[in-house]
Amino acid sequence: xxxxxxxxxxxxxxxxxxxxxxxxxxxxxxxxxxxxxxxxxxxxxxxxxxxxxxxxxxxxxxxxxxxxxxxxxxxxxxxxxxxxxxxxxxxxxxxxxxxxxxxxxxxxxxxxxxxxxxxxxxxxxxxxxxxxxxxxxxxxxxxxxxxxxxxxxxxxxxxxxxxxxxxxxxxxxxxxxxxxxxxxxxxxxx
Numbered sequence: 001x002x003x004x005x006x007x008x009x010x011x012x013x014x015x016x017x018x019x020x021x022x023x024x025x026x027x028x029x030x031x032x033x034x035x036x037x038x039x040x041x042x043x044x045x046x047x048x049x050x051x052x053x054x055x056x057x058x059x060x061x062x063x064x065x066x067x068x069x070x071x072x073x074x075x076x077x078x079x080x081x082x083x084x085x086x087x088x089x090x091x092x093x094x095x096x097x098x099x100x101x102x103x104x105x106x107x108x109x110x111x112x113x114x115x116x117x118x119x120x121x122x123x124x125x126x127x128x129x130x131x132x133x134x135x136x137x138x139x140x141x142x143x144x145x146x147x148x149x150x151x152x153x154x155x156x157x158x159x160x161x162x163x164x165x166x167x168x169x170x171x172x173x174x175x176x177x178x179x180x181x182x183x184x185x186x187x188x189x190x
Contacts, residue, residue: 050143054152055106055123058138059130065102065179068130072104075126076185080119083109083188087156090175093167099175107144107152107189149189157184 059068069088076084084106091101111119120141124133131138144152160169176183 050145051110052144052146052149053106053108053110053119054142054144054148055104055108056140057104057106057127057131058101059103060132060138063130065099068102068104069181071126071130075123078122078126080111080114080122081108082111085153085156085184085186085189087184088176088181089168089172091168092171092175094171095174098171098178102175105152105156107149107156109189153190157190 057072059071072086072088075081076086086104086106088102088104090099090103092098110116114122123141124139127133127139133139160166173183175181
């Protein structure tokens with residue numbers, strides 16, 4: 001006797017549990033898809049409403065500071081990048097650790113003439129020479145509002161609110177001086 005033969009011998013009301021489970025799973029699946037869709041729509045709206053992006057690049061450990069700076073300079077020469085502020089920081093807290101964990105933060109005004117996807121692709125293609133752009137720990141890009149942009153400017157150019165970062169900021173000054181770097185680079189943001 002085959003499975004189909006067995007099923008046919010049972011009255012339909014005996015497999016009602018199966019249809020009930022199917023209905024429950026189907027409703028849960030549809031609800032989850034709607035939540036995902038609503039989330040994606042909301043993210044798209046946020047992306048379209050925000051005027052700026054905030055990008056952080058943490059280079060791979062084997063990348064030299066000179067290679068990193070050349071990559072940043074190449075990125076900043078793209079014709080559609082017109083208004084920006086960026087800093088190069090490091091994570092060392094002592095003179096022995098000076099320069100450890102150097103990284104880059106950028107506030108960039110989104111260009112009107114470029115699609116968001118094109119902009120991300122170009123930034124990513126340039127940065128992939130120094131980091132894994134598929135990993136958000138190394139290449140992190142966020143859409144930010146005008147208000148968030150103002151907070152980020154203070155964060156990048158002023159004294160950080162987190163006292164634990166003050167020692168790193170003191171080392172940033174020495175690091176930048178030793179490497180002939182400005183405290184920040186700015187065109188049209190502040």
